[in-house]
Amino acid sequence: MPREYQTFPLGDFELQQGATLRGAVLAYTTYGALNDDRSNAVVYPTWYSGRHWENEWLIGEGMALDPARYFVIVPNMLGNGLSSSPSNTPPPYDGPSFPRVTFYDQVRAQHALVADHFGIEKLVAVTGWSMGAAQTFQWAVSYPEMVPKILPFCGSARTSEHNIVFLEAVKAAITTDAAYSGGRYERQPDQGLRAAARVYAGWGFSQAFYWQQLYREMGYSSLEDFLVGFWEGFFLDGRDANNLLAMLWTWQNGNVGNTPGFGGDHEAALASITAQAIVLPAEKDLYFPPEDEEYEVSFMPNAELRVIPGVWGHFAGGGENATDTAFIDAALKELLAD
Amino acid sequence: MPREYQTFPLGDFELQQGATLRGAVLAYTTYGALNDDRSNAVVYPTWYSGRHWENEWLIGEGMALDPARYFVIVPNMLGNGLSSSPSNTPPPYDGPSFPRVTFYDQVRAQHALVADHFGIEKLVAVTGWSMGAAQTFQWAVSYPEMVPKILPFCGSARTSEHNIVFLEAVKAAITTDAAYSGGRYERQPDQGLRAAARVYAGWGFSQAFYWQQLYREMGYSSLEDFLVGFWEGFFLDGRDANNLLAMLWTWQNGNVGNTPGFGGDHEAALASITAQAIVLPAEKDLYFPPEDEEYEVSFMPNAELRVIPGVWGHFAGGGENATDTAFIDAALKELLAD
Numbered sequence: 001m002p003r004e005y006q007t008f009p010l011g012d013f014e015l016q017q018g019a020t021l022r023g024a025v026l027a028y029t030t031y032g033a034l035n036d037d038r039s040n041a042v043v044y045p046t047w048y049s050g051r052h053w054e055n056e057w058l059i060g061e062g063m064a065l066d067p068a069r070y071f072v073i074v075p076n077m078l079g080n081g082l083s084s085s086p087s088n089t090p091p092p093y094d095g096p097s098f099p100r101v102t103f104y105d106q107v108r109a110q111h112a113l114v115a116d117h118f119g120i121e122k123l124v125a126v127t128g129w130s131m132g133a134a135q136t137f138q139w140a141v142s143y144p145e146m147v148p149k150i151l152p153f154c155g156s157a158r159t160s161e162h163n164i165v166f167l168e169a170v171k172a173a174i175t176t177d178a179a180y181s182g183g184r185y186e187r188q189p190d191q192g193l194r195a196a197a198r199v200y201a202g203w204g205f206s207q208a209f210y211w212q213q214l215y216r217e218m219g220y221s222s223l224e225d226f227l228v229g230f231w232e233g234f235f236l237d238g239r240d241a242n243n244l245l246a247m248l249w250t251w252q253n254g255n256v257g258n259t260p261g262f263g264g265d266h267e268a269a270l271a272s273i274t275a276q277a278i279v280l281p282a283e284k285d286l287y288f289p290p291e292d293e294e295y296e297v298s299f300m301p302n303a304e305l306r307v308i309p310g311v312w313g314h315f316a317g318g319g320e321n322a323t324d325t326a327f328i329d330a331a332l333k334e335l336l337a338d
Numbered sequence: 339m340p341r342e343y344q345t346f347p348l349g350d351f352e353l354q355q356g357a358t359l360r361g362a363v364l365a366y367t368t369y370g371a372l373n374d375d376r377s378n379a380v381v382y383p384t385w386y387s388g389r390h391w392e393n394e395w396l397i398g399e400g401m402a403l404d405p406a407r408y409f410v411i412v413p414n415m416l417g418n419g420l421s422s423s424p425s426n427t428p429p430p431y432d433g434p435s436f437p438r439v440t441f442y443d444q445v446r447a448q449h450a451l452v453a454d455h456f457g458i459e460k461l462v463a464v465t466g467w468s469m470g471a472a473q474t475f476q477w478a479v480s481y482p483e484m485v486p487k488i489l490p491f492c493g494s495a496r497t498s499e500h501n502i503v504f505l506e507a508v509k510a511a512i513t514t515d516a517a518y519s520g521g522r523y524e525r526q527p528d529q530g531l532r533a534a535a536r537v538y539a540g541w542g543f544s545q546a547f548y549w550q551q552l553y554r555e556m557g558y559s560s561l562e563d564f565l566v567g568f569w570e571g572f573f574l575d576g577r578d579a580n581n582l583l584a585m586l587w588t589w590q591n592g593n594v595g596n597t598p599g600f601g602g603d604h605e606a607a608l609a610s611i612t613a614q615a616i617v618l619p620a621e622k623d624l625y626f627p628p629e630d631e632e633y634e635v636s637f638m639p640n641a642e643l644r645v646i647p648g649v650w651g652h653f654a655g656g657g658e659n660a661t662d663t664a665f666i667d668a669a670l671k672e673l674l675a676d
Contacts, residue, residue, distance in 0.1 A: 161561050162548035165540040168565060169507065172533035178516035195510035199537055202503040207627050210500035223499050227506060286624070289545050 003053050005029045005082060008113045013084075016258070019099030021089070026109050027082035028052065028075040031059050032067030038120045041071045043110060045128045045135040048247055049239050052076055055132075057319030064332035070124060075110045077131065079246040083109075086183075086242035095242045096183025101250050103131075104259055107138040111146075125149035127332060129317040130288070131247070134159075134254045137296075140273040141256045150273075151335050153280035153308070153328055154288050154317035157296050158266045159254040163287045167252050169199045174241050183242050193241060197231040204231075206284035206313035214311070218320060270299035276338065277303035278331050282316035282324070306331060341391050343367045343420060346451045351422075354596070357437030359427070364447050365420035366390065366413040369397050370405030376458045379409045381448060383466045383473040386585055387577050390414055393470075395657030402670035408462060413448045415469065417584040421447075424521075424580035433580045434521025439588050441469075442597055445476040449484075463487035465670060467655040468626070469585070472497075472592045475634075478611040479594045487673050488611075491618035491646070491666055492626050492655035495634050496604045497592035501625045505590050507537045512579050521580050531579060535569040542569075544622035544651035552649070556658060608637035614676065615641035616669050620654035620662070644669060 005027045013024035029052040034041060042065060044055055052074040059065040065072050076082040078101045086098035093099055114120045123146050126139040133155020140147045141157075156163070177192025179185055205214075215226035235244075257266035277300055281293040290307050297305040308316045308327050316324040348362035367390040372379060380403060382393055390412040397403040403410050414420040416439045424436035431437055452458045461484050464477040471493020478485045479495075494501075515530025517523055543552070553564035573582075595604035615638055619631040628645050635643040646654045646665050654662040 160545065160549055161551065162540065162545040164561065165536070165548060165565070169511070169533070169537040169540055172536040173507070173511055173514060176511060176514045176529050176533040191514050195507070195514040195533075198503070198510040199507040202500065202507055203540070207498065207500040207624075208629070210503060211498055211630070213499065223502065227503070286545075291546070292549070 003051075005052060005076070008117050010084070010109050010112060013105075013109065015099055015105050016102045017100040019093070021078075021084055021093060021099060024078070024084040024109070026075055026078070026084075026113050028073060028113060030074070031065070031072040032070050034071040034118060034120070038118065039122065040069065040124060041073060041114065041118065041120050042124050043073050043075065043114060043126045043139065045075055045106070045110065045126075045132045046077050046080055047128065047130040047132045048251060049080065049244060050132070051080060051082055057325060058329065058332075064329050064336055073114065073118075075113060077106055077135070077247060077250070078109060079243055079250060081238065081240055081243050085240070086246050087240040096245070098242065098246050100253070101246065102258065103134050103138040103250060103254050103256070104142060106135055106250065107142050110135070110139075111143055122146050122148070125151065125336060127151040127153070128155070129153050130155045130314065131251055131254075134251070137256050137273070138259070140275045140277070141259050141262075141269050144272065144274050147275045149335050149338075150275045150277045151280065151332050152277070154282050154285055154314055156254070156288050156292055157256040157270055159252055160292055164252050166203055166287050167248050170196045171245060171248055173199050174244060180241055183245070185241065188236075189241050190236065193235040193239065194232045196244070197235040198227060200235075201227055201231045203286050204313065204315050206286060206311050208284060208311035209313055212311060267299045270296055271301065273300050274302060276335065278335050279303055279305050280308050280317075280328060280331055281305070282308040282310070282313060284311055285314045285316070287314060341389075343390060343414070346455050348422070348447050348450060351443075351447060353437050353443050354440045355438040357431070359416075359422055359431060359437060362416070362422040362447070364413055364416070364422075364451050366411060366451060368412070369403070369410040370408050372409040372456060372458070376456065377460065378407065378462060379411060379452065379456065379458050380462050381411050381413065381452060381464045381477065383413055383444070383448065383464075383470045384415050384418055385466065385468040385470045386589060387418065387582060388470070389418060389420055395663065396667065402667050402674055411452065411456070413451060415444055415473070415585060415588070416447060417581055417588060419576065419578055419581050423578070424584050425578040434583070436580065436584050438591075439584065440596065441472050441476040441588060441592050441594070442480060444473055444588065445480050448473070448477075449481055460484050460486070463489065463674060465489040465491070466493070467491050468493045468652065469589055469592075472589070475594050475611070476597070478613045478615070479597050479600075479607045482610065482612045485613045487676075488613045488615045489618065489670050489673050490615070492620050492623055492652055494592070494626050494630055495594040495608055497590055498630055502590050504541055504625050505586050508534045509583060509586055511537050512582060518579055521583070523579065526574075527579050528574065531573040531577065532570045534582070535573040536565060538573070539565055539569045541624050542651065542653050544624060544649050546622060546649035547651055550649065605637045608634055609639065611638050612640060614673065616673050617641055617643050618646050618655075618666060618669055619643070620646040620648070620651060622649055623652045623654070625652060
């Protein structure tokens, strides 16, 4: 599919942390057609560093997200390089001065697109992977009347302390490169991005994935080929250091409890989710372990926990293997059919 | 206890990878007294970056390793800064030019100390944590006639691919600091060491450890206090970047199958271990998961797998909490009493 996208002007967008992002834009793409009564829309937000085209593996003919039936809206996260981001915002909020964006802000921006631009009053569902799952939970907390169903996979409604620590390593790897230069670089700090890639590599897939050398199924001929070809390639593929750090802040500070009205109470925010939910952690996800989602689901009145079995870890939700994709798609079909 | 130590001259020590470390020395300390028939010695090697005094938590009156009964020899690993290391070796094998040392070499050096210096023909046992566990397995493969019992905890006989990936992140963090300067630094690359500390932080303790904020039991007042106070402090505590990278090479290339005579066959080397063994992985160790040790034990004719329960992860074996220390000590008592 083409990598074209539309942009929706958010105007002067005031953020939860206080800054105003002037002339902010939300980049998005849609798949399928919005029906006449605007009742067939699904929102499917992006993940850490992901761009809309990197969500497309879960959209297609015969799949749950079939464009022949649903109008699938993929909004790019603020910070991902397509929506307003450190890399494309003019001074003074450019680069490392880009303001802090919460998941609440992300979803408020998406809501403006959905409600104001498309005139949609009620969605069919929201789904997403990883930080996309966090946005999915946030949709259900921020706009309960609009969100009857959610399917967050490999993500959480509040970022755990261990997850914060993992992200500290990613941040340290990027910023330790002298070329990062406090974010005022001329060229990307490649060595820092490659170091971040190596940090990420150990977390993205499980111990058992590496034990079984399943990277070979992905077309990599050795461990080092996987580290360079997949991981370093991933971080060098048009990804910007300041953008990565901006999204990392969003992620580290994820907590639906910080939605206005909940005063930081994560459990109360979860309890407020009226949407029917199927929550899909992956069995060996090293930064969103299933027990964390078991905990979160225990506060949600209408939610089912369903663990994606297998050894692909976090990337079970990355569209990298047919088995896990089929599992997620089947759960989504079931949820949408209910 | 004082941080004094002795040194044993290894002479011109030829390494498995081909280089000769001229005038090499092994730094070691002993606890207790060697008895007249030299039949009460236990070898307890150090771990990644550890120094002999950092092993002392498992030695003491009333413990399995009671100096009143046993002669406990703690040899410092080559590369740890006390034994021959990048930081203390004169040119041309200094700093980043320090030659590659395998676990086979490490144990051959220790054997020289034990056999040639102390005149010991048979040990009571060998035990160790992490890279110390790797040396424990290596002792059993290299000198089966001298090693009737082993208790490796939180370590493996061959370094798994996932573990190699984790270590790639540590390496990348250190070397990304421009101050590292290819290893020819005047001062330690502090920023790289701090980044490495943050990488390590996510791996050293389990997800559940952080979820439960058990760092508070260790005297840290917040997550960031733990990251700086414990982890960065750990890496800045007299640890040298080149030493860390030298030991990292040893670790990444760990494989008892590379002992001469086994031609790389890890399973055959494990099968050759005649020692009675209790192998103790920790339930939530993220880089030495219990299933890896279950696999290794399956090839060992006289070994029992016993999982250290709880959420402390790899640092279950670090002497950081009384419960895990008691578990390890009890297993060691049982093994020594048998």
